[in-house]
Amino acid sequence: MQTIATQAQLTQALKKEARKQGFEPVGIARIPGSKRLQARTQALEAWLNAGYQAEMNWMAAPRRKNAITLLEGVKSLLAVGLNYYVNQNQNPGTLSIARYGWGNDYHKVVEKRLKAIGKWLEIQRPSCKWKICVDAAPLLDKAWAEEAGLGWIGKHSNLINPSRGSWMVLGHLLCTEVLIPDKPSKSQCGICKACITACPTNAISEPYIVDSRKCIAYHTIENRCQKLPEEIESSLGSWVAGCDICQEVCPWNKKPIVNTNDPDLKPREWILNLTKNEALNWDDKKWREQLKGSALKRIKPWMWRRNAAAIKSESPSKLIKQKKRLCQKKKQS
Ligand code: B12
Ligand code: SF4
Numbered sequence: 001m002q003t004i005a006t007q008a009q010l011t012q013a014l015k016k017e018a019r020k021q022g023f024e025p026v027g028i029a030r031i032p033g034s035k036r037l038q039a040r041t042q043a044l045e046a047w048l049n050a051g052y053q054a055e056m057n058w059m060a061a062p063r064r065k066n067a068i069t070l071l072e073g074v075k076s077l078l079a080v081g082l083n084y085y086v087n088q089n090q091n092p093g094t095l096s097i098a099r100y101g102w103g104n105d106y107h108k109v110v111e112k113r114l115k116a117i118g119k120w121l122e123i124q125r126p127s128c129k130w131k132i133c134v135d136a137a138p139l140l141d142k143a144w145a146e147e148a149g150l151g152w153i154g155k156h157s158n159l160i161n162p163s164r165g166s167w168m169v170l171g172h173l174l175c176t177e178v179l180i181p182d183k184p185s186k187s188q189c190g191i192c193k194a195c196i197t198a199c200p201t202n203a204i205s206e207p208y209i210v211d212s213r214k215c216i217a218y219h220t221i222e223n224r225c226q227k228l229p230e231e232i233e234s235s236l237g238s239w240v241a242g243c244d245i246c247q248e249v250c251p252w253n254k255k256p257i258v259n260t261n262d263p264d265l266k267p268r269e270w271i272l273n274l275t276k277n278e279a280l281n282w283d284d285k286k287w288r289e290q291l292k293g294s295a296l297k298r299i300k301p302w303m304w305r306r307n308a309a310a311i312k313s314e315s316p317s318k319l320i321k322q323k324k325r326l327c328q329k330k331k332q333s
């Protein structure tokens, strides 16, 4: 085994290990982070005060505002992206399902691979403590990934990498080693506002800020009420699980981007072919079988049926066109 004497060597070798696990982009940030991170934390506070978390009360956990509380003695963080873009589409006439959920549960996939990296780190530096955070941990995933140079937070609020677009999930490994940080990313949205215009419910209340109370992704995945609000039902298009509209229209996702061959992210057959009839008629047992090992199991069988029942079968692209026509009319009058 090669000796890793310096922290600079350790940093490079750690990133290499992350790439070996299929992560790209990868980057390092130092904790507690720069002034940018303080600004993002204040933005979280303002978001919570505005009620944009809807019923996701767990978003208010004070620890989310302070990464230091997640691991005693934490000094640095490895941020990783896992690209889930596959050059495939759902078949015509099927219900729309957001791309992040097409393959195996990313929480498990990312966690398992980050654990392997943590164990490798322990061999290099036996006194090192580490902790893995994937989505559910109270960490501002996008703000830290931006800090570590993985990409910038777009106006739709997702992290965008210049060569991979925004089709990636994020994970972090916090550790007590002092590592060499990467440069934070700078925004490249410019004057574009395609995502804001395309959102059928005006959920992007201002650039970078999403009001979950209006977001289709929130309502189809997180809303536990028996019935969806009228205004969501009328804008749902064919979205039964999540919503990708603001990402689909983003120019950074339209240019040629890397297509993943990762077996864990291969789309499940039923996801590409789900019809409204199936979604309504599958019983709990059938749904549970289909959702085994999928991130989409957060959507309970009754919620799949509720969402499907609310779909009036217009396609999302049709809705976008309707919305554009409406905007043009408003401008003319
Ligand atoms: C709560 C949550 C949701 C909620 C709320 C969404 C939201 N935007 O907050 C709902 C259920 C709606 C949701 C939906 C989705 N989510 Co979600 N979600 C989260 C979660 C758990 C927390 C996000 C959060 O902190 N929100 C609080 C607000 C305040 O933060 P924010 O929106 O990021 O706002 C930041 C920016 O606006 C920025 N900011 C503020 N002002 C300014 C000004 C400038 C100039 C700039 C540059 C930035 C900036 O600072 C804020 C704070 O950091 C994270 C995982 C995690 N632990 O972080 C996943 C996460 C953000 N979700 C993810 C995904 C994939 C999605 C969906 C795409 C799924 C889908 N297709 O349906 C949609 C996208 C909808 C959208 N446009 O945001 C991924 C995003 C990956 C990426 N490339 O960015 C994450 C990171 C999960 C993961 N680990 O991979 N999600
Ligand atoms: S996920 Fe859909 S509803 Fe939510 S902000 Fe994006 S386009 Fe709007």
Ligand code: SF4
Pocket (backbone or CB within 6 Å): 154, 155, 156, 157, 188, 189, 190, 191, 192, 193, 194, 195, 196, 246, 249, 250, 251, 252
């Ligand atoms: S659609 Fe335009 S404004 Fe929105 S995130 Fe992409 S580049 Fe930025």
